[in-house]
Amino acid sequence: MALELIPNPSLAQRTTLRLGGSAEVEAVVRDERDLDDLGGFLATQTLRPFVIGRGSNLLAREGQLDLALIRVGAAPGPLRVERANDRLMVRCCAAQGLPGLLGWAQKAGLSGLEGLTGIPGSVGGAVAMNAGSYGVEFGDLVTRVRLWSPAGGLDWVDAADCAFSYRHFSSPARPAGRLVWEVEIGLTESTPRAVRKAMQGIYDKKRATQPVTARSAGCVFKNPEGESAGRLLDEAGLKGVSRGGMAFSDIHANFLINLGGGTSAQALELIELGRESVRTAFGVTLETEVIIL
Template sequence: MALERIARPSLAERTTLRLGGTAEVELVARDERDLDELGDFLMKEPLRPFVIGEGSNLLAPDTHLDVALIRTATPPGPERVEKVGDRLIVRCGGGQRLPGLLGWAQMAGLSGLEGLTGIPGSVGGAVAMNAGSYGTEIGDVVSRVRLWSPGQGLFWLDREQCDFGYRRFTPGIPMAKALIWQVELALTEGQPKQVRKTMQDNYDRKKATQPVTARSAGCIFKNPEGESAGMLLDKAGMKGARLGGMAFSDIHANFLINTGGGTSQDALELIDQGREKVKEQFGIILDMEVIIL
C-alpha cells in the first residue's frame, strides 16, 4: 500500500466551518509502512506539515497555502486490548472518528467517554486538544499514546509521560511535533442502557444550548479562568452578531457559524470584533481555542 497523495486539496471541503482555499498536497497514511514514505516526503519537500484530522477545530484562510496536509486513515477499530483492574483497555487509531468511538463504547457498555457526546472530529484530534465537555476530558481516560515523527519513527508514551491541560496535550519528552497514530483508553465496564442514557441526556442538553448541527468549529475562544467566554461575548453584545456569511450563534455566543457563503476574512474580522468588545468592557483578552491555519 502506497502513501496516497492528493494535489491541491480543498480546505473548505475538509473543515467543518466549510471555509478555506487550497493546500499544496494532502498525504493520507493508511498503514505503518506509509509512514516511512511520509517521512521521506517531509524531509525532501519544503512544505509546512499540518495534521488535519476531521478539520473540526480549524479556521483556514481563503488563499492557497504551501502546506502538506496529513491525514491518517488507520484500520477499523476500536479493539479491546486487556483488562487492568476494573478498567478495560481499548485501542483505536488516531484517524478513528470520535463519534464512532462513542457509538462503539455505548454498544459495548463502556463508560468514561459520555461527556464527549456531540463533539465531532477524530480521536487523534481530540487527544491533541484534550477535548472535553460536561466535566470530562479525553485525557482523563488516556492510558497510552503512540506517536510518530520523521526522526523517531513510532513509539509509545505512557500516561505518566504525557502532560494534559486545558485544551492541550504535551508529550513529556523533548521532541518536535508528532503525529498521533494510536491511542489506548482505560474505560470502565458498565451497562449499555445506562451508558446510552447518559450519552443521550448529554446530547439533548448540548443540542438545546449549542448549535450542534450548524457549520461551526466548536468554541472559538478558550474560557478564561473563572469565566465563560460565551457569557462574556453575550454580555458584550456579540450573540447573533453577523458579518457577511458569518455569525456568532444566537444559541451560544462562543460558536462562530457559517450561515452560507461565509469567508475566512469575514470570520477573522468578526473574531477580532468579539475579542475587542470583551477587552473593552471587561479588560479580558480572549485566547483562541480554534486553530488558525
C-alpha cells in the same frame, strides 16, 4: 501500500466550517509502512506540515496555503485490549471518528466518554486538543499514546510521560512527536442502556444550549480561568452578530457559524470583533481555541 499524495486539497471540503482555500498537497497515510515514505516526503518539503483530522476545530484562510496536510486514512475499529484493575483498556486508531468511538462504547456498555457526546472530531484530534466537555477531558482517560516522528519513528508513550492541560497535549518524552497514530484509553464497565441514557442526556443539554447541527468549528475562544468565554461574549453583545455569511450563534455566543456563503475573512473579522469587545467591556483578552491556518 504506497503513500498517497493529493495535490491542491480543498480545506473548505476538509473542515466543518466549510471555509478556506487549498493546501499545496495532502499526504494520506493508511498503513504503518507508509510512515517511512512520509518521513522521506517531509524531508524534501519546505512546506509547513500540518496534521489534519476531521477539521472540526480549524479555520482556514482563503487562497493557496503553503501547507503539506498529513492525514491518517485508515481507521480500524476500536479493540478491547486487556483489563487493568477496574478499567478495561481500549485501543483505537487516530483516524477513528470520536462519535463512532462513543457509539461503539455505548453498544459495548463501556462508560467514561459520555461527556464528549456531540463532538464531531477524530480520536487523534481529541488527543491533540485534549477535547473536553461536561466535566470529561479526553486526556483523563488516556493510558498511553502511540506517536510518530521522522526522527524517532513510531513508539508508545505512557500517559505519565505526556502533558495534558486545557485544550493542549504534548509529550516531553517525545518532543519531536508530530503525529498521533494510536491511543489507548481506560473505560469502566456499565450497561449499554445506562451509557445510552447518559449520552442522550448530554446531547439533549447541548442541543438546547449549543448550535450542534450548524456548520461551526466548536468553541471559538478558550474559557479564561474561572470564567466562561460564552458568557463574556454574550454580555458584550456578540450573540447573533453577523458579517456576511458568518455569525456568532444566537444560541451560544462562543460558536461561530457559517450561515451559507461565509468567508474566512468574515470569520476573522468577527473573531477580532469578539476579542476587542470583551477586552473593552471586561478587560479580558480571549485566546482562540479554534486553530487558524
